[in-house]
Amino acid sequence: MNLLDDLHDLPTLHPRETQHTAQSPRGTAAAALPGDRGPARVEADLRALLRAGDEAGAAAAALESHAAEVFGFLLGVLDSGPAAGEAYAGVVERVRREISRFGGRCSLRTWMYAACRRELERHARRHPASSAANSLAPVILCGPSTTLPARCTGLAAAITALRGRLSPDDRALLILRLDRGLDLHELAVTELGETARPTDLLREAERIRVRLRHIRDDLARGAVEQQILAPPGEPHG
Amino acid sequence: MDDSTTRKLTASRDSSTQDPALDEILRAVAHAPARRPPPEPAQPGERWGAGGRYTIERRLGRGGMGTVYSATDTMLHREVALKVLDPGSGDDGAVQRARLLREARIAARIEHERVARIYDVGEHEGALFVAMELVRGVTLRRWMDGRAVAAGEILAVARQIAEGLAALHASGVFHRDLKPENVMLTDQGGVRLLDFGLARQTARVGGDGERSAPVAGEGRAARVSEGESLAFAGTPGYMAPEQCEGKALDARVDVFALGVIVYELVTGVRPFGSGASEEVVEGRVRVAPDFSGAVWKEMPARLQEVCARMLAWEPAERFSGGAGVGDALHGIRGDSVLPAALVPSGRLLPSVAQELANAETEAAPVPRRRGWRVGGLIGVAATLVAAGLMIARSASVGHHATLRPPPVPGMAWVDVGAITVGRSPADLDRECVAIGPGCDRKKMQGEVPSSRVTIAPFQLDVYEVTNEEMATTLTMLGGLLSVVDDEDDHYPRDVRWNKDLGHDGEVIADLNPLVGGIEYGADHSFHARAGREQWPAVQVTWHGARLFCTTRGKSLPTEDEWEAAARGRDDRPWPWGSAPLRCGEVVVPRDGLIVMPSSCPEKVSLGPVGQAAQDVTPDGIHDLGGNVAEWVDAVYVEGNRAARVDAGAADLPKVVRGGSFFQSIEARTSGRSRQLANGVGYNVGFRCAVR
Numbered sequence: 001m002n003l004l005d006d007l008h009d010l011p012t013l014h015p016r017e018t019q020h021t022a023q024s025p026r027g028t029a030a031a032a033l034p035g036d037r038g039p040a041r042v043e044a045d046l047r048a049l050l051r052a053g054d055e056a057g058a059a060a061a062a063l064e065s066h067a068a069e070v071f072g073f074l075l076g077v078l079d080s081g082p083a084a085g086e087a088y089a090g091v092v093e094r095v096r097r098e099i100s101r102f103g104g105r106c107s108l109r110t111w112m113y114a115a116c117r118r119e120l121e122r123h124a125r126r127h128p129a130s131s132a133a134n135s136l137a138p139v140i141l142c143g144p145s146t147t148l149p150a151r152c153t154g155l156a157a158a159i160t161a162l163r164g165r166l167s168p169d170d171r172a173l174l175i176l177r178l179d180r181g182l183d184l185h186e187l188a189v190t191e192l193g194e195t196a197r198p199t200d201l202l203r204e205a206e207r208i209r210v211r212l213r214h215i216r217d218d219l220a221r222g223a224v225e226q227q228i229l230a231p232p233g234e235p236h237g
Numbered sequence: 238m239d240d241s242t243t244r245k246l247t248a249s250r251d252s253s254t255q256d257p258a259l260d261e262i263l264r265a266v267a268h269a270p271a272r273r274p275p276p277e278p279a280q281p282g283e284r285w286g287a288g289g290r291y292t293i294e295r296r297l298g299r300g301g302m303g304t305v306y307s308a309t310d311t312m313l314h315r316e317v318a319l320k321v322l323d324p325g326s327g328d329d330g331a332v333q334r335a336r337l338l339r340e341a342r343i344a345a346r347i348e349h350e351r352v353a354r355i356y357d358v359g360e361h362e363g364a365l366f367v368a369m370e371l372v373r374g375v376t377l378r379r380w381m382d383g384r385a386v387a388a389g390e391i392l393a394v395a396r397q398i399a400e401g402l403a404a405l406h407a408s409g410v411f412h413r414d415l416k417p418e419n420v421m422l423t424d425q426g427g428v429r430l431l432d433f434g435l436a437r438q439t440a441r442v443g444g445d446g447e448r449s450a451p452v453a454g455e456g457r458a459a460r461v462s463e464g465e466s467l468a469f470a471g472t473p474g475y476m477a478p479e480q481c482e483g484k485a486l487d488a489r490v491d492v493f494a495l496g497v498i499v500y501e502l503v504t505g506v507r508p509f510g511s512g513a514s515e516e517v518v519e520g521r522v523r524v525a526p527d528f529s530g531a532v533w534k535e536m537p538a539r540l541q542e543v544c545a546r547m548l549a550w551e552p553a554e555r556f557s558g559g560a561g562v563g564d565a566l567h568g569i570r571g572d573s574v575l576p577a578a579l580v581p582s583g584r585l586l587p588s589v590a591q592e593l594a595n596a597e598t599e600a601a602p603v604p605r606r607r608g609w610r611v612g613g614l615i616g617v618a619a620t621l622v623a624a625g626l627m628i629a630r631s632a633s634v635g636h637h638a639t640l641r642p643p644p645v646p647g648m649a650w651v652d653v654g655a656i657t658v659g660r661s662p663a664d665l666d667r668e669c670v671a672i673g674p675g676c677d678r679k680k681m682q683g684e685v686p687s688s689r690v691t692i693a694p695f696q697l698d699v700y701e702v703t704n705e706e707m708a709t710t711l712t713m714l715g716g717l718l719s720v721v722d723d724e725d726d727h728y729p730r731d732v733r734w735n736k737d738l739g740h741d742g743e744v745i746a747d748l749n750p751l752v753g754g755i756e757y758g759a760d761h762s763f764h765a766r767a768g769r770e771q772w773p774a775v776q777v778t779w780h781g782a783r784l785f786c787t788t789r790g791k792s793l794p795t796e797d798e799w800e801a802a803a804r805g806r807d808d809r810p811w812p813w814g815s816a817p818l819r820c821g822e823v824v825v826p827r828d829g830l831i832v833m834p835s836s837c838p839e840k841v842s843l844g845p846v847g848q849a850a851q852d853v854t855p856d857g858i859h860d861l862g863g864n865v866a867e868w869v870d871a872v873y874v875e876g877n878r879a880a881r882v883d884a885g886a887a888d889l890p891k892v893v894r895g896g897s898f899f900q901s902i903e904a905r906t907s908g909r910s911r912q913l914a915n916g917v918g919y920n921v922g923f924r925c926a927v928r
Contacts, residue, residue: 053879068271076269082299088274089296089304096281097693100881159265166266178267216263223262 046108050099059099063092066112073113073180077120077172079163090119105194106186113176114190124168158226165222170215177212184209278304278321278364281691284311285361291319291368294654295693307371310356317356318372322365338365347408351401353421353431372431373424378417381502388536391502394420396566397428398495402559405430406488413486415494416475417501474507478550488558495562496547496555499540504532508548525550539569644696645927649857651798652694653806658797659687659878660907668810668905684907688879692801697794698924700773700846700859701867702785704754704765707774710785711746711755711763718745720757729757732781744915745781752776752919771845773865773922779891779914782868782923791925796871796909797881798926799894802854803861804906812854812861812895812906843920862904865922866897873911890914893921 042065049058070091075084094115102111166174176182176190188204189196196204223229277296285291291308297318298305308319338358345355357368377394398420405412412419412430419432473481477493480486500508508526526548533541543565549555556562644650660668662685669678711718711732719742723730732746748757753776754769765772777785779793786792794802803812847859854861861867871892874880882889890911896904897920912918 068273071274072269072271075272076267081275085275086299089277092277093296093693097691103882155265159262162262162266171267174263174267175269178264179269216259219263219266220256220259223259229258229262 043108047104050102055100056096059096062099062108062112063095066109069180070112070116073116073172073175074120076175076179077168078123083123087116087119087123090122091115094119103194106189110182110186110189111194113180113182113186114193117172117190120168120172155228158223158228161226162219162222165218166215170211173208173212174215279306279319279361283361285319285366286357286359286368288312291317291366293319295691308368310368316371317368318370320367320369321361347404347410349401349404351397351428351430352404353429370429372421372429374421374429376418377420377422377428377498380422381417386502388540391499391540392566392569394422394428394502395495395499396563398430398498399559399563399566401428401430402488402491402495403563404559406491406558406560411486411488412491412494413480414472414475415491415498416472417498418472420498474509477552479552487552489552489555491559492547492555492557492562493549493552495559496544499544500526500548503536503540503544504530537569540566543569647699648696648927649699650694651692651697651802651856651858653692653801653804655689655691656801656804656806657687657808658690658800658804658907660684661687681908682876683873683909683911684878685876686879690797690801692797693928695794695798695926695928697798697802697856697858697926698791699857701865701922701924702774702782703771703846704774705770707746707777707781707785708755708763708765710788714784714788715761720748732757732763734780743780744778744917745784746774746778747776747917749776749917749919772843773846773860775843775865775919775922776917777868777921777923778917779868779912783870785923786925789925791927793868793870793923794926796869796892796894798928799861799867799869800906802856802858803895805855807855809854809906811904812858813851814855860895861906862896864897865920866893866895866910866918868892868912868921868923869894873909878909893918897921 042061046058046062046065049055049061071084071088074087074091075081078084078087091112095112098115102108106114163171173187176187182190184205185201187208188201191208192200192204220229224231279285279293279296281293281295283293285293285308290312291310294307294309294316296304296306303320303322306319306321308317309315310317345358348354353372354370355367356370359366359368398415402412402415414432415430419430421429421431423429475494475497477486477490480490480493497507497509500506526545528541528545543562546565547555547562556565660681664687665678665681665684669681717735719733719735720729721731721733722728728750729748731744732748733742733744735742746755747753748755750756754766754772754774755763755776756766757763774785783793803809809815844864846864849860849863852862852864853859869892872880872882873890873892874882891914893910893912894908896908912921
């Protein structure tokens with residue numbers, strides 16, 4: 001069986017969106033949309049610029065189109081405005097320097113997230129202590145929810161605590177998968193790069209699939225500890 | 238969580254079934270709303286300052302109050318660091334501007350080898366900037382973390398910091414944010430103090446809106462601008478008690494901070510912790526520094542006394558300034574050893590496994606040191622190599638200086654910025670006229686067109702990879718490879734990826750005994766042929782070259798990087814400069830296409846790396862012009878040097894750069910040829926890069 005054809009092999013971790021936009025289901029990320037022209041049009045325009053040899057223009061357009069979602073992603077992973085700003089500057093430099101090597105075997109958006117992950121790796125090596133920091137207040141769950149408790153203040157603390165359980169790398173995977181809607185193949189590309197061989201991407205996608213399961217299970221245990229989720233087999237409290 | 242705010246959800250859960258509640262929790266954890274990034278104050282290529290004097294090159298990082306860029310001073314033709322104040326608003330903006338100007342005024346007064354120089358201050362479209370010395374080296378923080386620092390080094394660093402502080406204090410200023418991150422160990426081995434973002438003048442400069450608070454026992458006073466908070470303007474862990482409490486400050490806060498640094502150099506930990514500000518304050522007030530550790534017993538007793546006095550809670554009990562500390566430190570018997578003296582110069586880690594192990598060490602948080610060792614060179618070397626591997630992905634930067642660590646052993650930094658690569662037809666016509674009748678103009682056509690590229694700083698192997706190194710790597714990879722006998726002669730010939738492991742069986746190397754330098758033994762290990770250990774590894778495919786570099790935590794250089802290393806910022810026609818080849822000093826070719834004295838031998842054989850004394854770039858990189866040509870990470874596109882097809886795409890011909898003993902036309906810095914990725918050549922080797 002081709003693993004990459006089986007993207008829904010994650011019962012609770014399937015992406016909520018398959019289109020390449022940064023918009024979350026709750027609509028809170030509307031500002032992140034790459035302009036109003038739609039992601040496909042943006043992608044086509046960028047590729048046209050590259051084909052025309054206008055690498056500087058393509059880099060500028062790519063950054064302009066994806067700035068908000070990229071910075072939001074970095075902020076979500078690093079949990080610090082200054083740190084995200086520093087990492088974002090690194091991503092900008094990477095995009096400018098490397099966009100000429102974009103081979104078109106993945107979407108430019110995925111390629112940019114690959115650049116983000118390389119920059120996050122660099123950041124983690126330079127600032128090993130910052131990986132433990134996690135103080136970003138979640139801006140979630142204060143709206144209607146069909147499955148979670150009504151009050152959001154306690155939940156916010158619990159969600160913050162859960163987020164703190166994750167390493168930056170795991171946080172990045174989870175955000176890209178659930179909030180940005182990247183599929184396993186795209187996640188593998190962000191890890192290995194678009195030039196990786198298909199067999200390597202396949203293996204990496206499998207590794208990520210397993211990793212996401214571990215993340216989910218760990219978060220489930222944490223949610224039980226935080227008393228926002230019933231233990232397995234336990235009836236409603 | 239308050240029970241009243243929660244209720245337990247879903248009845249039973251199973252990892253293989255849908256769980257809406259868990260789904261929602263996961264989505265909440267993963268939620269990362271889009272945010273507009275903060276605006277970048279400057280862009281590469283912009284010209285700042287009067288008459289556009291400073292050309293912005295690239296962003297280096299962030300300092301206390303703004304963003305720092307490297308820039309070129311086009312008037313004096315030197316690199317500078319340009320610190321651009323963050324755009325503020327309202328009163329905050331005014332305060333920041335005032336502080337930046339104050340920083341410039343203070344620092345501009347000080348000329349001392351232990352203090353970073355400031356050159357200029359200006360304004361660009363409403364943004365203030367300071368042009369200052371671009372200090373190359375590593376921060377004390379990066380250098381000290383995770384290593385055992387010898388007593389001689391501690392003395393040397395502390396004495397030089399004290400010298401810098403003495404210069405500041407003699408000028409009537411104090412730093413107020415002294416910490417390892419603000420101390421650079423320069424490439425020359427000396428200490429340089431950075432970042433006067435929080436420095437204060439101690440002599441009255443007048444002006445409204447300032448108040449002074451005299452310090453008991455001292456005739457000096459700190460001045461605090463209205464609207465500024467002193468409470469925690471500094472770095473917790475290095476702030477003196479009076480600094481934490483918002484009291485008036487003087488030079489003795491720097492003495493205290495130096496005491497913290499010395500304590501940290503000796504023990505690996507700060508004397509009062511580094512937690513939240515309040516905890517630091519409480520800790521400082523109530524906890525005395527602990528000098529009972531065994532490590533202190535190994536130190537000169539006088540150093541402990543000096544450190545204890547620097548860390549005295551009462552300012553009056555400390556040294557009055559940097560000069561006093563310096564005198565006390567110089568009174569301690571013992572040689573001081575500049576940190577640069579410990580930088581190893583050769584390859585210290587012979588095995589792939591050890592390099593990879595160090596790379597993994599770097600990826601994990603580096604454990605803190607725990608003791609004073611006079612030796613420890615191996616540990617130092619390992620840390621340096623690991624640091625170098627870490628740097629592979631990009632240049633390290635911080636504050637107002639590039640934090641360029643020493644290169645990985647066996648490698649050299651290449652930093653050219655924006656350069657021209659390739660040649661225009663007119664350029665080639667001119668070159669051919671110079672070369673004369675032997676010029677193969679048609680062959681050179683592949684160098685067209687020229688284009689402008691910006692190359693991020695990277696490191697390149699000083700020498701081509703040798704047979705010994707390649708053989709070691711192949712042996713380490715062991716079972717990942719298979720060795721296929723020659724069909725006719727039945728000796729081990731093709732080294733391939735093992736198909737059973739999911740690879741496609743690409744050829745890594747050809748062990749042709751007639752021209753190769755590596756053999757496969759009955760013990761199933763690879764060896765360099767006797768006498769050829771230090772010769773460049775040839776008969777290696779592009780795949781093999783990439784594999785070698787990857788296992789070393791490196792990569793093949795791109796074509797632009799290779800050309801940048803050969804051509805340099807000064808646009809050299811030959812890797813070693815502008816002079817033509819000279820026999821006896823360079824591995825010259827036999828085909829005579831390049832201008833050469835007629836006395837040159839007709840044929841020069843392959844030889845050990847580095848044998849050609851002249852064939853070395855100003856960056857110290859050998860053999861780019863001769864010995865063997867080299868694989869690079871690029872696809873060869875016929876007739877278009879500017880095309881940059883990703884090298885991983887399909888099995889297209891790959892680019893080979895540099896001249897060889899066999900062929901000379903490529904020895905020019907723009908020369909290039911091609912080779913199939915699965916092909917080998919007895920005049921084609923490679924070297925690796927880290928970026």
